[in-house]
Amino acid sequence: MNIVVNTLGRFQIANEQGSINDKNIRSDMLKKLLLYLLLHRDHPLTVQELCTALWHEDEIDNPSGALKNLMYRLRNLLKTELGDADYLLSKKGFYSWNSEISVIMDCEEFEKNLEEAKKTQREKEECLYYYENAIAMYGGNFMLSSTDVFWILTLSAYYHSMYITSVKEMAQLYLEQGKFHQMELVCAEALHYEALDEHLNILLVQSYMRQNKQAQAKEAFEKVEKILYDQLGVRNTPLLTELGRELINMNNGENLSDINEMSSEITEKSVDGAYLCGYTVFREIYHLEARKIKRLGMSEYLVLFTIDMDAKISSKIGKETIKDNMQKAMNMLERVLCDTLRIGDVVSRYSSTQYVVMLNSCNYENCALVANRVLSRFYQVSSKIKGLQVHMDIEEVVAASTIVK
Secondary structure, eight states: EEEEEEEESSSEOOOOSOEETTOOOOOHHHHHHHHHHTTTSSSSSSSHHHHHHHHOSSSSSSSHHHHHHHHHHHHHHHHHHHHHOEEEEEEEEEEEHHHHTTTHHHHHHHHHHHHHHTTTTTTHHHHHHHHHHHHHHHOOSBBBTOOHHHHHHHHHHHHEEEEEHHHHHHHHHHHHHHHHHHHHHHHHTTTTTOTTOOHHHHHHHHHHHTTTTHHHHHHHHHHHHHHHHHHHHHOOOOOHHHHHHHHHOOOOOOOSSHHHHHHHHHSOSOOOOSSSOHHHHHHHHHHHHHHHHOOOOOOOOEEEEEEEEEEHTTTTTTHHHHHHHHHHHHHHHHHHHHHSSSOOOOOOEEETTTTEEEEOSSOHHHHHHHHHHHHHHHHHTTTTSTTTTEEEEEEOOOOOOOOOO
């Protein structure tokens, strides 16, 4: 008799006669007990070891009695759903899985295939074969519905890390072999599980670029820039900066028929409100405007808006609430800036709590008036979020210096 066990993304134990899954094993304790016995089926387990795996210290008064009851229920469940057999054995204070009943676990097969991939790295096709086998087995985090005990959390993190690392290694092999569509698919899937991985995002952008999917590459690049700003406060990393340069230089390899074709390609489809862009683009615009100031003698100003929360109020609410409120506030500030400012003004998110604005063709007094109008509008739309504070700093754009040779 063979038992097949799924733990990655879903929980199921099945054989030819039936199956056990989240629908018919509603007790989380039974599920954890069964899983622990299967993972350690190569040796008998003491009552103390099983109790430690199932309960926190002093969680229940009589763990040995509770374990005995769980074992009784588990035996009945296995026989009812999988057929009559002695799945579990007990002897002199030890419990174990019956070694005569073979077990195939997806998490173990996942790891075995990755080990084979590492052994065959010099043989690219064979290496990819094992990587693809492993990745196909990963349907999600280990025991997703049971994450309240240390050993499950540890294994979940372990297999998750192996998966993400392997996807990046496999994507690199696809890149070297020109299999760009496969590279795209595997990276896009992995980002569902690890959206904040910079290298994984970069590999996805590269897969689009190699397939000449310029629009998708630009969209994916802007998405990773934004998500790293929003979630981690990270901006302008060396890898993203280099990728941005590659993206700017990217073209479809064909000459334009005339300048009208270029004009049509680069013209904005709709123009409304301030120009919102990533910080990398903002910096390039700043350089250009500094040159114009040098040449034309006009004045422009930078305004840095920083959102903060009153210390007394923040001390009374949890960290998650603060994080959620700050994210909502930043979204509101972005909308206010884009709607309030002029078409020629430029807006960019600088960090997780800051936006920077470039106001063109204005003096300090007008700049201050505009900035205060933004603050007034922001406090109106964010009035339901208590304790918000916005600080602003104003500084004139400095004309580009001329290097004399």
